[in-house]
Amino acid sequence: MPQGTTSFARLEEDGGAAVAQTVRETLGRLRAGEPLRAGKLTLIPLLPVEEGIAHATGYLPLESAVAQQVLAVTEKPAATVPELVVSSTAEAPVLMICGEQVIGGLQNRVFNTTMLVAAHTALDVPVTCVEMGRWHGAGARGFGSRRAGQPGAAPERAFTSAEPAYARMRAKHMSYVTKSLASGGGYTSDQSEVWEEVSERLSSTGVSSGTSAMRAMYEMPARSTSMDETVARLPRPKGALGFVAIVAGKPVGGEIFTDDALAEAYWPRLTRSYAMDALDSLWSTAASEAQSSASDEERAQGPDVAESEADFLAGAREAEVQAYVSPGLGSDVRLAGARLAGAGLVHEGALVHLSLFPAEEEEAAAQPATQQP
DSSP states (O other): OOBOSOOOOBOOHHHHHHHHHHHHHHHHTEEEOOOEEETTEEEEEEEESSTTSOOOOOOEEHHHHHHTTSEEEEEEEEEETTEEEEEEOOSSOEEEOTTOEEEESSSOEEESSOEEEOTTOEEEEEEEESBSSOTTSGGGOOOSOOOTTOTTSOGGGEEEEEOOOOHHHHHHHHHHHHHHHHTTOOSOOOHHHHHHHHHHHHHHHTOOOTTOBTTHHHHSHHHHHHHHHHHHTSOOOTTOOEEEEEETTEEEEEEEESOHHHHHHHHHHHHHHHHHHHHHTOSOHHHHHHTTTSOHHHHHHOSOHHHHHHHHHHHHHHSEEEEEEOSSSSEEEEEEOSSEEEEEEEETTEEEEEEEEEOHHHHTTOOOOOOOO
């Protein structure tokens, strides 16, 4: 039987302190590389300052595990919107990051937190729907492979791996889950708010979707081409373990791994997540308007890119860290500071993945601007 997701207790003081120390030490052992620029988006690569930070875990990224048919994501036997089943026959743990999207089943979903699925395990995982329609519709057949190890499984309940949600969505989604954890509600999100965010984004970008699916924003040809071009211009530098993403001179998020292979695997997809926000100009609207006479490249650079990146990481190192029992392997971590918030996973004394976003009060100044693709 799959393991459940009801264990969400905060770690005891000693355990939580050790996890927090791991996070802070990792953040303190990274340095900024040369900025990479493409249109409105700038990525500041994060490189290790010394040996010993990066290490090979052998963990599989979700995309690879699904492609190799050693892991399947399916609806539960009695399907429910906020929970899916992950079944692994892999010989190594499989990583699924917060906000990573799976498409198919009865509705497309995103994972509510970063999770590490143990080898040869079935796990119930918390998710949030990013497609309002289709549950009972004729289009309910999925796109994913059959359940790993079960050739006769019904394909209509299977999912395939897709790109993470766009950065603004991931930031909001993370915030909802963090608030739920703090109040004892577990790894749950605010479904109605997520649907509202998707609906507003579809409207503001002029993208039509019969089922109000976030996925449609990635599939429109002109938008998809633009994002592909942006990703192609921002390749991962050798040794980079993540990046800070900047739009119009202002940090809009950051991603960190300590496994070089995982950083390589997730770099293009996470870049695409931020490329969508850069495309739609949802971040730093005031800064963009103030620089309206400048080129996209000049706006991307901004006046103080290096200083912004340094301030962003300093805010992460100063943030309060809370640790919880993860639904999978390891400890779920939540960062809360005056300037940013974050969420990630620590396992066996190492940071597996960490996402960072501006604090809500800073984010509020950036309002969606109506865009046509």
